[in-house]
Amino acid sequence: MTRTEIIPEVVKAVAAVDGVEVGEVPPLRDYVDPEILSKLTEQDREGEGRISFQYSDHQITVTQDAQVFVDGHLHATDKTAN
Amino acid sequence: MVTRLFTDGLSSFDTMSTTHFEGGRETEAWDQLYEALAAEPRRLIIFSLMKEPDGRRLPLPDAAQLYNRAGDSESFRIELRHRHLPKLADAGYVQWENDPFSVQRGPHFDEPALVLAQMTDNRIEYPQRLRDECVVIGEVGQNDEN
Numbered sequence: 001m002t003r004t005e006i007i008p009e010v011v012k013a014v015a016a017v018d019g020v021e022v023g024e025v026p027p028l029r030d031y032v033d034p035e036i037l038s039k040l041t042e043q044d045r046e047g048e049g050r051i052s053f054q055y056s057d058h059q060i061t062v063t064q065d066a067q068v069f070v071d072g073h074l075h076a077t078d079k080t081a082n
Numbered sequence: 083m084v085t086r087l088f089t090d091g092l093s094s095f096d097t098m099s100t101t102h103f104e105g106g107r108e109t110e111a112w113d114q115l116y117e118a119l120a121a122e123p124r125r126l127i128i129f130s131l132m133k134e135p136d137g138r139r140l141p142l143p144d145a146a147q148l149y150n151r152a153g154d155s156e157s158f159r160i161e162l163r164h165r166h167l168p169k170l171a172d173a174g175y176v177q178w179e180n181d182p183f184s185v186q187r188g189p190h191f192d193e194p195a196l197v198l199a200q201m202t203d204n205r206i207e208y209p210q211r212l213r214d215e216c217v218v219i220g221e222v223g224q225n226d227e228n
Contacts, residue, residue, distance in 0.1 A: 007165050008157035021182075022160060027168060034165040035117075 005027045006041045007034050013068045013075035014058060031055045033045060041066045097182075114173050115193055123147065123158075123166050125218045127176065128194045131187050142167075142183040148219055159183070171195075 005030060015022045027082050032053040040049055041064060049064040061069040068075040119125055123146040130145040143158055146166065167185065170176040174190035201217045 005154075005157045005161055008154075008160040011160050011164055022156070027167045028164040029172075035169075038165070 004041075006037050006066050006068070009066065009068050009075070009077055010037065010055070010062065013073060014056060016055070016075070017041070017058065017070050018072050026056050028053060028055065037062050040064055113195070115197060117175055118169055118175060118194060119197065121166060121169075122218075123162065123218055124170055125198065127166070127170060127185055128191075128198055129218045131176065131185065131191065132195050137186065139179075139184040139186040142178070142185055145185055193206065 011022055011025050011028065015025050017027070032051075032055070040051055040057075042061060043049070043064055045062060045065040047064040050061055052059065052061045054060070058070050059072070068077070068079075119128070126148065130140055134140060143155065143162060146162055147158070163180070167176070167178045170185075171178055171188065173193075174187045174188045175194050176185050176191065178185040191204050198218065207213075
């Protein structure tokens, strides 16, 4: 099973919450360096690191095991639980 | 003796400070370049543009992948739009458009192109650990080019 790509997950999560197409979500890099999110989730999944940032009108939290929270709510993804 | 050492250290620090400590600007262009090349899709984009005549636009995601990916191509497109393309464009290496989804050389394209050209020179014999991996696209079969 391929590793979840965190940046698409964040963009899709915001698109879902806003009820828009993914193409209408503003550029992530205007808010945070996307490389930081990739680096975090490339690490050991058992770690507890997380990064929170503003993205468009939302507060996003990304965890080391690639969970995405939008305004405090966990975004459901297709990836199977570890 | 301590005073003298301190003074000597300070004077050399003063000399260094004018050239090395202005916000790290001495290494900014190279750091930016190496960071841009630190992801396979970005290397592939530069490599694809190197092989095409000057100024020509290449379609995406084709220029960023070696073969058509099975599975989630929407995620790959999002990675390109939100991560890889902005990184290359902000440095001036490429220019890209959403519709049609395409990329072309930017004003500073020659910076990553020159480095990649040097690194993909066939005459270079890389150390063992690097030898089985292509500089651009990672692991390759024994008889592959690149």
